[in-house]
Amino acid sequence: MNGPETGGDARLPLPDLDTTLPNGLRVVLCSAPVVPLVEIRLTVPYAATGPGEVALRQLLAGLLLQGTAHRDADAFDTALATHGAALTAVADAHRFTVTGHTLADSLPAVLALLAETVLTPRLTEDVVAPERARLARRIELSSHQPAAVAQQALLRRRYGDEAAARRSPDPQLAAACTPDDLAELHERHLGAAGAQLVLVGDLRPEDALAAVTDVFGAWRTGAQDDVPQAPPPFTGGPMLWVDRPGAVQSMIRLATPALPRTDPGYPALHLAQLVFGGSFASRLVAHLREEKGYAYQLGSGMESLPGASTLMIEADSAAEHTAPALAVIRGELERMAAEPPSEAEVDAARSYATGSIATAMSSPASLASGLANLLHIGVGADWLHGWGPMLDGVPHEAVTEAAKRFFRPGGFTGVVVADASAVAPLRRGAGSAELDF
Amino acid sequence: MTRNQLRRLVLDNGLRVLLAPNPTGASIGVAVHYGVGFRTEPKGHTGLAHLFEHLMIEGGHGAPPGGYLPQVQRAGGLGDAKTRQDSTVYYAAAPASALEMLLTLEADRMRSPRISLRNLRTQTAVIDEEIRLMVRNRPYGAFPWVLPRALHTRAENARDGYGETVDLAALDIPLCERFFIDHYAPGNALVTLTGAFDPAAAERVVRRHFEPLPGRPFVTAPDDFEPAPREDRQLSVTDPHAGLPAVAVGYRMPDPMTERADYLAHLVLAALLGQGRHALLRRGPAAPKGVASLSVGCGLFGLPLDTRGPDLLTLFAVYGGGGDGGADTGDSARVTDALDTALTTLAENGVEAGLLRATTARWAAGALRELGDPGTRAQLLGLREMLFGEAELTERLPELVRDEVTAEQVSRAAARLRSSHRAVVRFVPRPAATATETETLTGTATASGRREAAV
Numbered sequence: 001m002n003g004p005e006t007g008g009d010a011r012l013p014l015p016d017l018d019t020t021l022p023n024g025l026r027v028v029l030c031s032a033p034v035v036p037l038v039e040i041r042l043t044v045p046y047a048a049t050g051p052g053e054v055a056l057r058q059l060l061a062g063l064l065l066q067g068t069a070h071r072d073a074d075a076f077d078t079a080l081a082t083h084g085a086a087l088t089a090v091a092d093a094h095r096f097t098v099t100g101h102t103l104a105d106s107l108p109a110v111l112a113l114l115a116e117t118v119l120t121p122r123l124t125e126d127v128v129a130p131e132r133a134r135l136a137r138r139i140e141l142s143s144h145q146p147a148a149v150a151q152q153a154l155l156r157r158r159y160g161d162e163a164a165a166r167r168s169p170d171p172q173l174a175a176a177c178t179p180d181d182l183a184e185l186h187e188r189h190l191g192a193a194g195a196q197l198v199l200v201g202d203l204r205p206e207d208a209l210a211a212v213t214d215v216f217g218a219w220r221t222g223a224q225d226d227v228p229q230a231p232p233p234f235t236g237g238p239m240l241w242v243d244r245p246g247a248v249q250s251m252i253r254l255a256t257p258a259l260p261r262t263d264p265g266y267p268a269l270h271l272a273q274l275v276f277g278g279s280f281a282s283r284l285v286a287h288l289r290e291e292k293g294y295a296y297q298l299g300s301g302m303e304s305l306p307g308a309s310t311l312m313i314e315a316d317s318a319a320e321h322t323a324p325a326l327a328v329i330r331g332e333l334e335r336m337a338a339e340p341p342s343e344a345e346v347d348a349a350r351s352y353a354t355g356s357i358a359t360a361m362s363s364p365a366s367l368a369s370g371l372a373n374l375l376h377i378g379v380g381a382d383w384l385h386g387w388g389p390m391l392d393g394v395p396h397e398a399v400t401e402a403a404k405r406f407f408r409p410g411g412f413t414g415v416v417v418a419d420a421s422a423v424a425p426l427r428r429g430a431g432s433a434e435l436d437f
Numbered sequence: 438m439t440r441n442q443l444r445r446l447v448l449d450n451g452l453r454v455l456l457a458p459n460p461t462g463a464s465i466g467v468a469v470h471y472g473v474g475f476r477t478e479p480k481g482h483t484g485l486a487h488l489f490e491h492l493m494i495e496g497g498h499g500a501p502p503g504g505y506l507p508q509v510q511r512a513g514g515l516g517d518a519k520t521r522q523d524s525t526v527y528y529a530a531a532p533a534s535a536l537e538m539l540l541t542l543e544a545d546r547m548r549s550p551r552i553s554l555r556n557l558r559t560q561t562a563v564i565d566e567e568i569r570l571m572v573r574n575r576p577y578g579a580f581p582w583v584l585p586r587a588l589h590t591r592a593e594n595a596r597d598g599y600g601e602t603v604d605l606a607a608l609d610i611p612l613c614e615r616f617f618i619d620h621y622a623p624g625n626a627l628v629t630l631t632g633a634f635d636p637a638a639a640e641r642v643v644r645r646h647f648e649p650l651p652g653r654p655f656v657t658a659p660d661d662f663e664p665a666p667r668e669d670r671q672l673s674v675t676d677p678h679a680g681l682p683a684v685a686v687g688y689r690m691p692d693p694m695t696e697r698a699d700y701l702a703h704l705v706l707a708a709l710l711g712q713g714r715h716a717l718l719r720r721g722p723a724a725p726k727g728v729a730s731l732s733v734g735c736g737l738f739g740l741p742l743d744t745r746g747p748d749l750l751t752l753f754a755v756y757g758g759g760g761d762g763g764a765d766t767g768d769s770a771r772v773t774d775a776l777d778t779a780l781t782t783l784a785e786n787g788v789e790a791g792l793l794r795a796t797t798a799r800w801a802a803g804a805l806r807e808l809g810d811p812g813t814r815a816q817l818l819g820l821r822e823m824l825f826g827e828a829e830l831t832e833r834l835p836e837l838v839r840d841e842v843t844a845e846q847v848s849r850a851a852a853r854l855r856s857s858h859r860a861v862v863r864f865v866p867r868p869a870a871t872a873t874e875t876e877t878l879t880g881t882a883t884a885s886g887r888r889e890a891a892v
Contacts, residue, residue, distance in 0.1 A: 034461045035809045037802060065714065077715040081795035084802030086713065103802055137681075137729035141755055144576050144680035246677045249569035281507030293562025296570055316570050348511045355513010359530050362464035362632075363810035 012358050012384040015371070016205040021213060023221045024193035028371060028381045029208050030200040032364045038107050038201035038208075039368035040087070042098040042114065043376050045306070046189045046226045051162065052170025055135065057091035059174045060121075060185050062131045064089040064098065067122035076117065085110045093167040094228040094306060095376060096190065101365070104202040108211040115215035118190060123182045136171040146244065146417060150251040153242045153415040158234040158255055158310075191222010196375045200368035230307025233257050236411040238434040239326075241423045250322040250418035254313040254329070256411040261304050261377050267390050268398035269302075269311070269406055274349035275341040275399070276300050276332065276407060277313060281348060284332050288315060294325040304377045311406055313414075319422035326416075326426065326437055336407035340400040354388040409437065443818070443828050444636055446643070450652030451624025454643050455822050457631045457814070465632035466815030467539045468528040469547070470823040472627075473620035475598040476522045476746055477658045484564070484600015487520040488608055489616050491560040492552050494518045494527065497545035504551070505542055512538055515812070520598050522737070522744040523658055524823050530812030533633040537642050540628075544646035547623060552613050561605055568599050576679040577864055580753055581737055584687030587670040587860035593661040594747050622655035623647065629819035629828075632811035661746050665689045670860040675867045681729060683755040683864040684769035686776065688854050690735060690748040694825065699853070701838055702846035703750055704741055706854070707733045708800045709788060709847065710779060711752070715795070717779045718754075725775040730755040742834075745824050750854070752776065769863045783851035788844050797842060801835035808832070 017029040048054055065080075065087055067073040080087060083106035089098045098118070102110040142148040155164040197216070199208055234257060259266045270278075277284035277300030288294050298315035317325035341349070361367040361384065374383050416423055416435060426435040446454040475486045494517075496505030509516040514531025527546075529539055572578035582597040589595040599605075628647065630639055666689065676683075691699035710718050711733025718724055718731060731754045735741040741748075754772045808814045808831070822828035830837075 032461070034459070035805050037806055037809065074715055074720060077713055078791065078795045081713060081715065081799040082791075084798040084805075086799055086803065101802065101806055103798070133727070134729070137727070137755075137757075141681060141729045144678060146575060146678075247574055249566070249574040279507070279510050281503055281510055286503070289563055290559065293559040294566070296563050296566035316566065316574075318566060318569055321566075348507070351513055352510040355532050355535075356510065356515055358532060359464050359513055359515055359812075362462050362530065363813075365806060365809060 012361055012367070014385045015381045017209060018381045019209070021192065021217060023217065023219055024191070024195065025216055025219060026196045026375065027209060027212050028196065028198045028375065029203065029205045030198075030367065030371065031203055031205060032200050032367060033202040034364055036104045036202050037084075037101050037364065038104050038199055038203050039364045040098070040100045040102065040110070040114065041198040041368050041372035042118070042195065043372050044096040044190055044195040045094060045228050045376065046096070047229050048093045048166050051165035052168065052173045054091065054093050054167060055139070055169035055171055055174040056177055056181070056185055057096065057189070058169055059128075059131060059135055059177055060182055060190075061089040061091035061096055062135055063123060063127060063182065064096075064117050064121050066127050066131065068116045069120040069122060070116065072122070073127065076113065080110065080113055083110050085113070087114065097372070099369070101201070107199070107203060107208060108214070111211050112215045115219070119219055121186060123179045123186065125179050128177075128179050128182065132174055132177065135174050139169055139171045146247070146251055149242065149244065150253050150415060150417045153240065153417060154253045154255060157240050157413050157415050159232060163232060188223060189226060191226070192216065192219040193221045193224050194227055196372065198368050198372045198375070200371065201364045228306040230260075231305060234413065236408075237413040238428070239414045239416055239437045241427065241433045241435050242415050242417045243420060244417050245419060247319065247417065247419040247422070249316050249318055250416055250422045252313075252315045252317060252322070252326060252329070252414070252416050254412045254414035256311050256406060256413075258302060258309045258311040258406060260307055260309050261374075261379050265398070265402065266309075268394045269402040270353060271346055271349045271391065271394060271399045272336070272341060272402040272406065273300050273302060273311060274353060275345045275403070276336055279349065279352050281352075283335065284313070284329065287332060288325060288328050292324070292328060294318070294321045294328065304373075306377050313412070319419055322416065322418055322422040323425045330409050330437060333407050333409045333412070336403040340403045343396055346396055346399050350391050350394070353391055357384065357387060446640065448623065448644070448648055450648070450650050451622070452647050452650070453627040453822070454640075454647075455627060455629040455818060455828055456636045456639055457629065457818055457828070458634055458636050458639075459632055459811070459814075461633070462811070463533050463633055464530055464811050465533050465536055465630060465634055466528065466530050466811030466813070467536075467543065468526055468629040468812075468815035468819040469543050470524050470526045470627045470629070470819045471621055472523065472625040472658060472823060473525055474521045474523040474658070475596060475600075476593045476661055476744070477620065478593075478596070478600070480592070481604060482608065482612060483596055483604045484598075485604075485608060485612065485616055486525060487598045487600065488560060488564060488605065489613055490518050490520045490525050491564060492556060492613060493546055493550050495551055495556060496542060497547070498549045498551050499545040500542060500551065505546065508542060509535075509539065514539065522746055524820060526816055526819065528812055528816050530810070536630070536634055536639065540642055540646050543628065544650065547621065547626060547647070548650055550617060550621075552610060552617075554610055557608070557610060557613065561608070564599065564605065572599070574678065576676060577683055577753070577755070578678070579674050579676070579864070580685050581687075581749070581751055583672070583674060583862050584685055584749055584751055584860055585737065587672055587862060588666055588687050588689060588749065589663060589747060591661055591663045593659070594663060618653070619656040622653045623650050624652055625655040625657075627819055627823050629815045629822065631815040631818065658745075663747055666858040666860075669858050672860070673863040673865055676864045677867055679864055679866040681755050681757045682769070682866055683753065684772050685862045685864070686752040686773065687860040688750045688857060690750050693742050693745065693748065698846060699850060700742070701842050702850040704735050704838060705793070705797055705800065705842045705847050706783070706850045707735050707750055708796050709783070709792070710776070712796065713799060715792070717783075718775055723775050723778045723782070725754065725756065725771045728754050728756045728772065742824070742830065743820060769861070773861060777855065780851045780855040784848055784855055787848045790844065793844050793847065797839045801839040804835045804838070
C-alpha cells in the first residue's frame with residue numbers, strides 16, 4: 001500500500017494515551033497540534049427501554065449546558081465562551097454526547113466546567129419549563145424535514161412500530177417530565193461506567209490526563225448494566241410508501257442488516273459497499289447520477305451501532321424519475337452477484353478506503369469524532385491505525401462473497417417518501433402502501 | 438501558534454500560486470479558484486457558472502476514464518467544487534503523496550476540460566435534482582435567496598447560483614466553450630496548496646505542470662456596485678413544506694474593502710445576537726418567545742468575506758408551535774421587535790465588556806477551528822487571496838475579531854443596522870393540498886437558490 005498513487009503512507013496516529021479511571025471513565029488522548037485548540041467528545045452510553053423515552057434523554061441533554069448547581073445558564077455559558085469554548089449536548093437512543101472544543105490553554109478550566117454540568121446539572125423548574133417547550137418545538141420542526149420523515153419511516157419499517165418507538169422521541173412524555181424525574185434520570189443514566197472522553201488537539205497527554213482525573217475522578221460510577229442493546233435483526237420485504245403530498249422529489253431509503261464493525265468479515269463487506277455505491281466511482285453513482293442524471297445526492301453506506309450495522313442505500317429523485325431510479329438501484333444490486341467486483345474495482349475501493357479515512361481524519365475535529373464513534377460501537381482506539389493493514393489482508397474472493405451475500409434485492413426493505421403520483425406505477429394495488437421493487 | 442509562512446508566485450501566464458505549508462500531519466489541501474461566479478454570468482445565461490462547474494469537475498482530456506473524482510478517490514483523496522458570487526473553487530484534500538497527481542489533474546482541466554453534449558444534458562438533469570433537494574422539496578428552501586432578491590436591485594446581485602429554468606434549458610456547448618475561454622484563463626486563476634509539503638519541491642511541481650499553459654486574455658468580473666436600499670421591503674412567501682411559520686431578515690453589510698473595520702464589527706454584532714446560548718436573541722426578557730430555531734450570520738452562505746459585491750447580514754427564525762401559547766399566529770413581529778430592541782439597546786447602552794470578550798473569544802476559536810482541516814484551509818486562504826489579495830486575512834481573522842473590534846464599533850454597527858433599510862420576509866405555512874405557485878417571490882424562484890452550491 002505504498003507509492004504515489006495509493007495514499008497508503010497516510011497512516012493515522014495511534015492515540016497517545018488510552019486509559020480507564022477507577023470509576024470506569026475511559027480517557028483517550030491524542031496530540032494533534034494543528035491549531036491551538038483541543039476537541040472534546042464525551043459519550044455516555046445507555047439502554048433506552050421504553051417507547052418515547054428518548055425525549056426524556058433529549059430533555060436532560062438540553063438541560064446539561066444550562067447552568068449547574070453553582071451558576072446559572074448565563075454565567076455558565078459566558079464562562080465557557082471566555083475560553084473560546086463551545087459545547088453542545090445531544091441524546092439519541094443509545095447515548096448522550098457532549099461535543100465541543102476549547103482554546104488549548106484553557107483545557108483544564110473547560111474540563112472543570114464540563115464536569116460541573118455533567119455531575120451537577122441545574123434541574124430546577126425555572127430551567128426545565130422553557131427547555132420542555134423548546135424540545136417540543138424542535139421535534140415538531142424536524143417532523144417537517146423530509147430527511148427526518150424518511151428516517152423515522154425507515155426505522156418503523158425495519159423494526160416495527162414498537163421497537164421504532166424506543167428510538168423515537170415522544171414530546172408528550174417530555175411534557176410531563178418533572179425536575180424530580182430528571183434528577184432520577186440523571187442519577188440512573190449519567191454515570192462514569194462505560195463513558196468515554198476523547199480529547200484531540202494541541203495537548204500534552206500527561207497534563208490533560210491530570211486535568212481529567214482532577215475533575216472527573218470523583219464522578220460516581222453509576223449503573224454497570226446500563227449499556228446499549230444491539231437492535232434486533234430485521235428482514236427484507238417490500239418497500240413502503242409514505243405519502244408526502246406536494247413533494248417534488250422522492251426520498252428513497254433501503255436497508256439490509258450487515259456485519260458489526262467488530263466482525264472479521266466487515267472489511268470485505270465495506271469494500272463491496274464502496275464498489276456498489278460508497279464512492280463517486282461506484283457503480284450506482286456512475287449509473288444513477290453520471291449516466292442518467294436521476295439524482296444529485298445518493299449512495300450507499302454503513303450505519304454502525306453497538307453490536308450491529310446496517311447497509312443503507314439512499315437516493316433522492318424527482319417525482320417523475322422515482323420508478324426508473326428504483327429500477328436502476330435494483331439492477332445494480334442484482335449485478336453485484338451477476339458481475340461481482342473485479343480486481344480493479346476492489347483495488348480502487350481499497351486505496352480509497354485506506355487513504356480517504358486518513359484524509360478525512362486529518363483535522364482534529366474529525367479525528368475526535370471518529371475516535372468517539374469507534375469507541376462507542378465497541379472497537380479499540382487503534383482501529384483507525386489498523387484499518388489499512390486490515391483492508392490489505394482482504395482477499396478478492398471475500399469481497400465477491402460479500403457482494404453475493406449482502407446485496408440481494410430481497411434482503412432489503414425500505415421506504416419511499418413521495419407524492420402519490422411518484423409511486424403510482426409501483427403500488428401493489430389500491431389501498432396498499434407496499435411497492436414493487 | 439506560529440503563523441504559517443505564506444509564499445506567493447506568479448507564473449508568466451498570469452497564474453497565481455499560494456503556498457501555505459503546515460508540516461503537522463500527513464495530508465495536503467489543494468484549492469483552485471477561478472475569478473468567476475454567478476454574479477459574473479452574462480445576462481440571459483443565469484446558472485451557467487454553476488453548470489460549468491458541474492462539467493469542469495469531470496476533469497480534462499488527459500484524465501483517465503471516469504474522470505477527476507474517481508482518480509482523486511483512488512489516491513485516498515476527497516474532492517468537490519463550489520460556485521459562489523465571485524469565485525468558483527475546485528478543491529481536494531488527500532494524502533501528501535498525491536500532490537503531483539492532483540496538480541496534474543488541475544492543470545489538465547485548466548488546459549482543456551472534457552465537455553460533451555451528453556454530459557451537458559446529464560448534468561442539467563443532476564442540477565434539476567439538486568434544486569429540488571436544496572430548494573423546492575424542503576421547508577424554507579427559499580431562504581436565503583429571497584433576501585438578495587428583496588434587497589438588491591441589480592440583477593447580478595439579486596440572482597442565485599442556480600439560474601432560471603429557461604436559461605438552463607437554453608445552455609449549449611458553444612456557450613460553455615465561450616465561458617471557458619472568457620473566464621478560465623490561467624491569469625484568472627489561483628492555485629493554493631496547504632498542509633504537509635516542501636515548498637521548494639511543490640514550486641517545481643507547480644511550474645512543471647502549469648507553466649506550459651499559454652496565457653490568454655480573460656473577461657474580468659464587472660463592478661456590480663449598487664447603493665444601499667432606500668426603503669424597507671416586506672414580503673411573504675407561502676411555503677407548502679413548512680410546518681411552522683418563519684421569518685427572514687436581511688440587511689446590507691458594510692463594504693468589505695472600504696469599510697473593513699465596520700464589516701468586522703458586524704461579524705461581532707451578528708454573534709452577539711445569535712451565537713450560543715447567551716446570545717441576546719436567545720435569552721433574557723427581550724428574547725422572542727416561542728422560537729424553535731434561530732440563526733444570525735454574515736454572508737449569503739454563512740461565510741463572511743466571500744464576495745466583493747454587496748453582502749448581507751441575515752437572520753432566520755422559525756417560531757410558533759410547542760404548545761406554549763405562541764403557536765402559529767403568523768406574528769413575525771415578536772422576532773423583529775426583539776431584534777429592534779436588542780439593536781437599540783446595543784446602540785444606546787453599548788455592550789458590556791465581559792460579554793464582548795466572551796463573544797469574540799468564542800467566534801475566534803470557531804474560525805481557528807476551520808483552519809485545522811487542510812482542505813478547508815486551502816479554500817479559505819485562496820478565497821480571500823482571490824477576492825482581496827489578502828490570504829493573510831483568513832489567518833488573521835480570529836485575532837482581528839478578538840483583539841481589535843471595540844465595544845464602540847459594535848454600538849455603531851447596531852445603530853447603523855437600526856437605521857438602515859432592511860428586507861423582512863415571512864414564511865407562511867400552507868397545507869400542500871392547496872399548494873399552488875405562490876404570489877410573491879417564489880413565483881420566479883422555482884429553479885432558484887441553494888445554501889451550498891457543491892457538486
